[in-house]
Amino acid sequence: MGRLLVGGLVVAIVAALLFYFYSSSYRTQIDQQTQQVSQLNDQLLKLQTENEQLKAELSKVQNEQSILAAQNEEMRKAIAEFKATGKMPVIPPPPK
Template identity: 85%
Template sequence: MGRLVIGGVVVAIIAALLFYFYSSGYRAQIDQQTQQVSQLNDQLQKLQSENEQLKTQLSKVQAEQNILAAQNEEMRKGIAEFKATGKMPVIPPPPK
């Protein structure tokens, strides 16, 4: 009977040690994954900020493109008028 109790205690101690080592390794893995998630969130925020800046710059470029297209059309009309009449048309100066 004493051997069974001692054997049970030894098995329980071994099981406790195995559980401790497994759980400490598991905790280390969770900590590492938590750190990776934090780094990825930081990168995501940085990329979202950069994306917003690029969208703003794109809208400025598109607005400038629209202005240039309108000016180009005015120039085409002026050239056509000059070819038709031989007189220089009055073209307003481009906005600054």
């Protein structure tokens, strides 16, 4: 009976140690994952900010592109008018 008690006690101690090491490694893993999530959230915020800046810059470029296309069309019309009449047409100055 004493052997059973000692054996049971040894098994309980080993089980307690295994549980301790498992829970310790589990806590470490959770801490690492929490840190990774925090880093990923920081990266996400940075990328979202950069995305907004790039959208603003794209909008400016598209606006400039439409202005240039309109100016180009005016120049084509002026050239066609010059070819047809031989007189230099009055071209309004580009907007600033």
